[in-house]
Amino acid sequence: MNEVLHDDAAISAKKAEKIAYENNKLHKRLCRQVGQAIGDFNMIEEGDKVMVCLSGGKDSYGLLDILLTLRERAPIHFDIVAVNLDQKQPNFPAHVLPEYLTKIGVPFHIENQDTYSIVKRVIPEGKTTCSLCSRLRRGILYRVADELGATKIALGHHRDDILETFFLNMFFGAKLKSMPPKLQSDDGKHIVIRPLAYVKEVDMERYAEIRQFPIIPCDLCGSQENLQRKQIKAMLRDWEKKHPGRVENTFSALSTVVPSHLMDRDLFGFAGLRATGEAVPNGDIAFDEEPCSTGVNVVKFSGLDD
Numbered sequence: 001m002n003e004v005l006h007d008d009a010a011i012s013a014k015k016a017e018k019i020a021y022e023n024n025k026l027h028k029r030l031c032r033q034v035g036q037a038i039g040d041f042n043m044i045e046e047g048d049k050v051m052v053c054l055s056g057g058k059d060s061y062g063l064l065d066i067l068l069t070l071r072e073r074a075p076i077h078f079d080i081v082a083v084n085l086d087q088k089q090p091n092f093p094a095h096v097l098p099e100y101l102t103k104i105g106v107p108f109h110i111e112n113q114d115t116y117s118i119v120k121r122v123i124p125e126g127k128t129t130c131s132l133c134s135r136l137r138r139g140i141l142y143r144v145a146d147e148l149g150a151t152k153i154a155l156g157h158h159r160d161d162i163l164e165t166f167f168l169n170m171f172f173g174a175k176l177k178s179m180p181p182k183l184q185s186d187d188g189k190h191i192v193i194r195p196l197a198y199v200k201e202v203d204m205e206r207y208a209e210i211r212q213f214p215i216i217p218c219d220l221c222g223s224q225e226n227l228q229r230k231q232i233k234a235m236l237r238d239w240e241k242k243h244p245g246r247v248e249n250t251f252s253a254l255s256t257v258v259p260s261h262l263m264d265r266d267l268f269g270f271a272g273l274r275a276t277g278e279a280v281p282n283g284d285i286a287f288d289e290e291p292c293s294t295g296v297n298v299v300k301f302s303g304l305d306d
């Protein structure tokens, strides 16, 4: 009997050890990917005051948590202030974020603005409210950034948000456009950064479970999730399962754009293109089939496409 108990205890200890090892690996990966994105796009500089927008969802909690870790290790000094916009949605648990932020000792500001009533008043019943809601939220957050003296505004969008937006813009907006990791705000006064740009959503989900963030549900406003975004999300999850590497390659392609091999006349001067008589290293091999990165000819894969 004692031996059985001893075996069970040993198995449990081994399991706990394995889970701790996996959790630690995830934390290291997240820190590495966020640090990499910050470096690649020069997102945070010496003396910055970074305003981290906290919605109460898993991604913004994770973003704040990882930035706090990185700040301890960074060779530069920067400040962090967390900001939540309480939009006065029904049943919003207003005490959750202040309690959490006080507990972890992060300076914060809660901005109370009843955008919920405005949106309900202006948008007819049954119509989607997200575009007005996010426009109002954006304007308020820019003002708050000014008031707090924030030099950067950090948002919790991750790799999957970037990919979904890319396909949404292409499929429904006929544009090759996504969410940039760093951009100038539309009022021209702020720099918005997305330090989770290289991070997968599944990793953020797992991290939120491990850290037990006090998540606030995101459906309090009663708005339906955008149907088109839902479709794209399902498409990407399906690709991830059935075609390993495809989503990863699509994401990498966003950083490897060749304007001379697309069709945007504003990006590349096709009209003025003349033969110079000089060979271009790695230039177009006009009539050849493009080898894909694995060195296997793409023609072989064409029949596999959906």
Ligand code: SF4
Pocket (backbone or CB within 6 Å): 129, 130, 131, 133, 134, 218, 221, 222, 223
């Ligand atoms: S889901 Fe609700 S809170 Fe979020 S943007 Fe849409 S209307 Fe606003």
